[in-house]
Amino acid sequence: MQDHVGMNTAATKPPKKASSTSITKPSSRQTERLLRINDVCQATGLARSTVYAKLQQNDFPKPVRLHGKCVAWKASEIDAWISALPRAVM
Secondary structure, eight states: OBOTTSOBGGGOOOOOOOOHHHHHOOOSSOOOOEEOHHHHHHHHOOOHHHHHHHHHTTOSOOOEEEETTEEEEEHHHHHHHHHTSOOOOO
């Protein structure tokens, strides 16, 4: 069958779209993002000293040790801590 410009319409099928499941399919091994202190302060809006004060009061997620004195926080734990904060009453 020919269309108005003389091309075979059967041969000009539009390309198939990529399956969204293949693009967004999570890998079998998810990696946890780690946040350093500056990233934690930015995400929470807290000062560095407040983060460490809340750690001592057991009111903040514990960091994980990367090496030596270097620590970082799991992003999922920081996100959960932020989500658990009570809403402000206005």
